[in-house]
Amino acid sequence: MSNYKTETKCIQSGYEPGNGEARVLPIYQSTTFRYTSSEQMGRLFDLEESGYFYTRLQNPTNDAVAAKICDLEGGVAAMLTSSGQAANFYAIMNIVEAGDHIVCASALYGGTYNLYAHTIKKMGVEATFVDPECTQEELDAAFQENTKAVFGETIANPALVVLDLEKFANAAHAHGVPFIVDNTFATPINCRPFEWGADIVTHSTTKYMDGHAACVGGAIVDSGKFDWETHKEKFPGLTTPDETYHGIVYTEKFGKGAYITKATAQLMRDLGSIQSPQNAFLLNIGLETLHLRVPRHCENAVKVAEYLKNHEKVAWVRCPSLPGDKYYDLAQKYMPNGTCGVITFGLKGGRDAAVEMMDRLKMVAIVTHVADARSCVLHPASHTHRQMNDKELVEAGVQPDLIRFSVGIENIEDIIADVEQALR
């Protein structure tokens, strides 16, 4: 970790050119890397030596961007993935096997909910979903002998539940398993989950990190704080010989780098969800202004939320940074400088009025996206969460009338004027 402040890390971390080298991180648009000795190439394949040989495993552009995200989160190692979905899949699969179990806060992004509730179940991994507001006892009761991880989102998309990070971290550690946090909505500008006990952080870099809706991507960061060796019997994949690499033991050979090295060496090798170097380059440009954009998103979101709250046609508004919000106190504790640019609201006219209002917006677009510079709206019950039944929707904290409003960084007067004419 560098000693720079967050704003400086956004710009300077991850890439330091040598004398006469490109000032801007170059795009290594190459699948492969040349060696003059076949023996050295062999050592790379055995993980005996570090170096680039094939972009599915590692690429210099991707590594520099991963290093920047790692520094922003205060971790020890990180990797990029092709999407946020791939990041959340790998983060779990790296430490579970068929027959294992995970505990998840139930307020989750729809795709992540499907991944953990249905897809990994077919691979033999079960998930128990707990109400994020459960008591310590209820949370403890969700653990089983075979539980290997706890998962939650800092700010749930789209339920906007602020997770009590310390409560979940304590429960995970009391049961000898890591706490994995999807920090997509808060970003390391507003919250660094490692400071609250999280062990591993994931991101959909598609959102604020890229910030311009230009490329889909993901990242996994390891804090290096979870001691796999102390819980050896639970994590044989990290603490016993890997026969596919001539019997190396990740924790012995790579120490704090064990988790990310294993995810790269096994999961990337076998499943191949890499980010293209071109996308990593664009992501890096987005990261350079993250510290400027995120506060403006948050400021605009609070103003739109205040406007909506006072509007006669609006039934309810959710914005964790707004005094009176159910999660205001947790937000003040974990994210005193702001939460995110996404707010949700419902109209007195219910679901039909929601759809009509959205159709009447002129500048604010209906798109399946959040967290980019442009203001946009989505109706989760008809779009992102449409595979869920009503019970699953309510568990995920998504009311049928909920409009998700991703407030952009346009002039606030223009955003409110558009909402005003649509409501009228």
Ligand SMILES: *Cc1c(COP(=O)(O)O)cnc(C)c1O
């Ligand atoms: C969008 C999102 C994801 C999935 O990311 P993709 O990049 O779309 O695959 C995961 N978690 C959260 C919180 C998200 O908002």
